[in-house]
Amino acid sequence: MGNLKLTSVTKSFGALTVLHDIDLTIDNGKFVVFVGPSGCGKSTLLRIIAGLEDISAGGIEIGGRDVVQLSPAERKIAMVFQSYALYPHMSVRKNLAFGLENLKFKRSEIDTRIAEAARMLAIEPYLERKPRQLSGGQRQRVAIGRAIVRNPDIFLFDEPLSNLDAALRVQTRAEITRLHRQLRTTMIYVTHDQVEAMTMADEIVVLNGGRIEQVGTPLELFDNPRNLFVAGFLGSPRMNMLKGKVTAVGEAAAVIDVGYGVPLKARIDPAAAKVGQAVLVGIRPAHFAIGDSEGLPFVVQYHESLGTETYVYGTLEGRDEQIIVHQAGHFAPERGALLRIMPLPGRVHVFDPDSGLALPRTIEQRSAAHEHA
Amino acid sequence: MSTPKATDLGGRALDFVMGIVEAPINGFERLMGRKRMPYLFLAPNLILFGIFTFLPIAIAVGYAFTGGTGLFVSERPFVGFDNFRQLLQCEDYFRPGSCRESLFWTAVWNTLWFVGFNVTATLLVALVTALILNRAMAARGFFRAMFFYPVLLSPVVIGLIWKWFLDRNGLLNAFLQMLGVPPEIFLLEVGWSRFFVVVVSVWFHMGFYTLILLAGLQAIPKDLYEAAAIDAASPRRTLLRITLPLLGPNLLVVLILLMIRSVQIFDEAWVLTNGGGPGTANSFIVQYIYQMAFGSDLRLFGLASAASVLMGLVLLALTLIQLRLGRKMES
Ligand SMILES: Nc1ncnc2c1ncn2[C@@H]1O[C@H](COP(=O)(O)OP(=O)(O)OP(=O)(O)O)[C@@H](O)[C@H]1O
Ligand SMILES: [Mg+2]
Numbered sequence: 001m002g003n004l005k006l007t008s009v010t011k012s013f014g015a016l017t018v019l020h021d022i023d024l025t026i027d028n029g030k031f032v033v034f035v036g037p038s039g040c041g042k043s044t045l046l047r048i049i050a051g052l053e054d055i056s057a058g059g060i061e062i063g064g065r066d067v068v069q070l071s072p073a074e075r076k077i078a079m080v081f082q083s084y085a086l087y088p089h090m091s092v093r094k095n096l097a098f099g100l101e102n103l104k105f106k107r108s109e110i111d112t113r114i115a116e117a118a119r120m121l122a123i124e125p126y127l128e129r130k131p132r133q134l135s136g137g138q139r140q141r142v143a144i145g146r147a148i149v150r151n152p153d154i155f156l157f158d159e160p161l162s163n164l165d166a167a168l169r170v171q172t173r174a175e176i177t178r179l180h181r182q183l184r185t186t187m188i189y190v191t192h193d194q195v196e197a198m199t200m201a202d203e204i205v206v207l208n209g210g211r212i213e214q215v216g217t218p219l220e221l222f223d224n225p226r227n228l229f230v231a232g233f234l235g236s237p238r239m240n241m242l243k244g245k246v247t248a249v250g251e252a253a254a255v256i257d258v259g260y261g262v263p264l265k266a267r268i269d270p271a272a273a274k275v276g277q278a279v280l281v282g283i284r285p286a287h288f289a290i291g292d293s294e295g296l297p298f299v300v301q302y303h304e305s306l307g308t309e310t311y312v313y314g315t316l317e318g319r320d321e322q323i324i325v326h327q328a329g330h331f332a333p334e335r336g337a338l339l340r341i342m343p344l345p346g347r348v349h350v351f352d353p354d355s356g357l358a359l360p361r362t363i364e365q366r367s368a369a370h371e372h373a
Numbered sequence: 374m375s376t377p378k379a380t381d382l383g384g385r386a387l388d389f390v391m392g393i394v395e396a397p398i399n400g401f402e403r404l405m406g407r408k409r410m411p412y413l414f415l416a417p418n419l420i421l422f423g424i425f426t427f428l429p430i431a432i433a434v435g436y437a438f439t440g441g442t443g444l445f446v447s448e449r450p451f452v453g454f455d456n457f458r459q460l461l462q463c464e465d466y467f468r469p470g471s472c473r474e475s476l477f478w479t480a481v482w483n484t485l486w487f488v489g490f491n492v493t494a495t496l497l498v499a500l501v502t503a504l505i506l507n508r509a510m511a512a513r514g515f516f517r518a519m520f521f522y523p524v525l526l527s528p529v530v531i532g533l534i535w536k537w538f539l540d541r542n543g544l545l546n547a548f549l550q551m552l553g554v555p556p557e558i559f560l561l562e563v564g565w566s567r568f569f570v571v572v573v574s575v576w577f578h579m580g581f582y583t584l585i586l587l588a589g590l591q592a593i594p595k596d597l598y599e600a601a602a603i604d605a606a607s608p609r610r611t612l613l614r615i616t617l618p619l620l621g622p623n624l625l626v627v628l629i630l631l632m633i634r635s636v637q638i639f640d641e642a643w644v645l646t647n648g649g650g651p652g653t654a655n656s657f658i659v660q661y662i663y664q665m666a667f668g669s670d671l672r673l674f675g676l677a678s679a680a681s682v683l684m685g686l687v688l689l690a691l692t693l694i695q696l697r698l699g700r701k702m703e704s
Contacts, residue, residue: 052599073605085596089618098614099604146604 001063002153002186003028004049009058011044011210018044019210022058026188026203031180034190035197036207037233042190045207046156049188051075063153073102078147079156082163084139086131092142093127096149110149117148120179137168144179155187161196173200194234198222206230228356231282231349237311237324239282239349246277252362256281256350260316262296266348269360273350279359282349285311285326288341295340298323300333312339430685437679442672449675456679477680479653480661487657488635490571495631499579500624503586504616517587521580528577532644535573536560539645560646563654570642570655577641578634582627589623590616622702629695633688639663658684 004026011019018041026032034042047053049060051072060067067075086095093114100110118124121141131139140160147155157176161169177200180187191197197204198218206213206221206229213233214226225231231239244258253265254273258281266281273279289295297317304311310331313324317338325341333339350359402410437456439449464471469478506517523531538544539559546556559565593616601611617624639659643649649656658680666677 050599050603052602072599072603077603079600079603081596081600083594083596085594085600087597087600087615089621098601098606102605102607102610146600150604 001028003063004154004186004188005059005061006049007059007061009045009048009060010056011041011048011053012056017056017210019048022212024205024212024215026186028063028186029184031177031187031189031200031202032205033197033201033203034188034205034207035192035194035233036213038192040207041210042192042207043158046079046158046188046190049075049154050077050079050156052079076153077156078150078152078154079158080143080147080160082159084131084143084163086139086142086146088131091128091130092123092134092145095131095142096146099146099150113149113151114145117145120148120182121145121175136163136165137172140164140172144176148179148183153186155185157187157189159191160189161191161193176200194236198234204234206233208233224358224361225282225349226358228280228282228351228358231351231358235284237285237326239284240323241321242281242283242316243353244279244281246273246275246279249273249275254350256348258296260296262294262342264343264348265345266350266359267346267362268350269362272359278353280351280353281343282351283343283347285324287344287347288325289344290325290327291340291342293340295342298325298339298341300335300337300339302335303331303333305330305332314339433678433681433685435678436674437682438675440675442674444672444674452675456675457683459676460679460683474676476653476656476664477658477661480656480658483653483655484636484638484657486567487571487574487638488632491574491635491638492628492631494571495575495579495582496624496627498575499582499586499627502579502583503590504612506583506587507590517584520583523577524580526577528640529644531573531577532641535569535641536645539569561651563651566646566651566655570638570645573641573645574635574638578631582631585627586620586623589620593619622699625698625702626695629691629698633691636684636688636691 004024006022006024009019009022009024010017022045034045036042044053048055049062051067051070051074055068062075062077072079087098090098096114096117097110100113105113114127115124118127121144123138123141123145126134126138126142131142134142140163143160160176161172164172173196176187176189189196189200201218203215204218204221205215208229214221214230216224218234221230221234225234225239228241242258244256244264246254247257247263248255249270251270253267254270256264256266256279258264264281298312298314299317300312300314301322302313304313308329310327310329311324312327312331312333313322315321315323323341325339351357352359401413405413435446436449438451438453439446440452440455441449443449460474460477462473463478466472466478469475469482472478502520506513506520510516536543540546541556541558545559550556557565559569597615597619598611601615606614637659638657642655642657643660646655649660662677662680662684665671665673665680
């Protein structure tokens, strides 16, 4: 069974602690993505699960079995490396067979499994070739094939698409997702690409500086980021941030003043906010309505038109922080034009600037956000 | 890498040098034409190579067809293939005593045996040492230096050190006596002396081959071993199926270099065995060549040259095999 439980996993390299007290539970059959900036410890965490790296403290269970003392081979995992790590002197067939031969599988069983994996990944024509005679995408499939034939409880992927070009990446992304649907095996996938994270994951684990920032479905993280880091990391272009002050706290919503005499309503838990409290207000580029008379004064600097959508870059009148506004369709405001932008109701995120944590929202707010998405 | 300041300094130094050499180089270029310029740059090396390597080869080949004891070509009569005939005339090549040049054939057989044992032993020892040094271990740098250190010594020094060590009153016998084992005159006993010639040669040269193999081991990507660990490969299977195949090109280079250098065995063995003793037990081909030409006033330059040419042909064949295999590995 491919469920995984990490308890207080800590990892240090000498004096440098790169993972702090990681607690994480992954259910069988889930597609889980570890995402985070470079150097945050994603690969290290994955390698710890694989057994390629010892832990300094904590516990690891796979399928309810304590695996801390077990070798990678005994953990019933398979890993796809960023570099593919195919054995260069062996044919594709030998690459796939190697693990099974080591486990003393019968020849006939090995052949059946290779044939099945090769069909699934469409690598049958290359079985007798050496890895260097394959393209990057083909090598990638072979690496996945080598994992599949092992029939593991958990698949581990470390940035498997980062060596592919953009088109191939999108295609392979879809294939891995399809594979997951077909196999229904737990997959843990490391990336620093948030689009991969958002599109592939059942569940995303956001890591930063060796700590878990938040765990949740892609939409949960997108709609209810727990803190400034998650809010800024997921979503592209990134969330806009405005300084503000709480001016009134009501049962359903608090009122926040960000200047320009435009009060913003945010549905935050009244117990969590105090009048006069300084806050940071986060609004995603797509969550503004552009009006004529009402809203924050927005001075256009330039815009990027992508055909079906437009990003307008500018600042609030008299301020320096860049604000990005998304508009569907074609939209070409002139440089220097003054627009009025109004955050969509229910789409305002409020953070405590000191702790970086989001102020808890009222319950209605959460479900409303979900329906909206 | 370097600070901007250092780069700037390097740049200025380069400018300075270029400023000096630019005018003469331009002059040469006008004189000789652009196409011939590369040869100008190659000339110094080619001249040295010609005088100290190519010319002696040509002279030796020439001398192989002459006789007498004169040193200069003008004093040497042309004898055709006589020298080669003398070397190769034999009833049974397996019995050197039945050959006209029995010393030569003794040396050939001694050399072949030596090559066989020395190549096998050095290859194994260097491989095992490289495999051990390739692991993350304490004081790796120290051990690497220790194994490489003999390579830096002169063969004569090596021969002398081991001679003292193996002498009747040497260290080894002193040690054996402490253990109550009767002393042995190692260098005067055929079996022991041959054994120690190989031991000394292994000790002398293994550092060099260890270094080549170590470089090869370190070029094997670490993630292949991680993939093998996940693939449940035992240490033995990892060695046989991953490490050795990927080390193949380096092993081949080491094998051929070792064979070439083993055929050329001379200096340290000569010093160690007092000139190939006991008897002719450790007399090798290069020693034969040396003795015919320069030893005890024989001055048989023709015969020595002919033997050199024969050995040269064998080495040439080995080198060509190495080049062929090397190219095949690359593709
Ligand atoms: N073997 C090691 N020895 C010392 N420090 C290490 C070692 N491996 C990783 N680290 C450190 O641990 C931290 C986390 O590294 P890790 O490779 O897990 O990052 P990552 O999140 O995978 O980054 P990336 O997205 O760039 O791959 C980094 O600061 C790195 O320098
Ligand atoms: Mg990484």
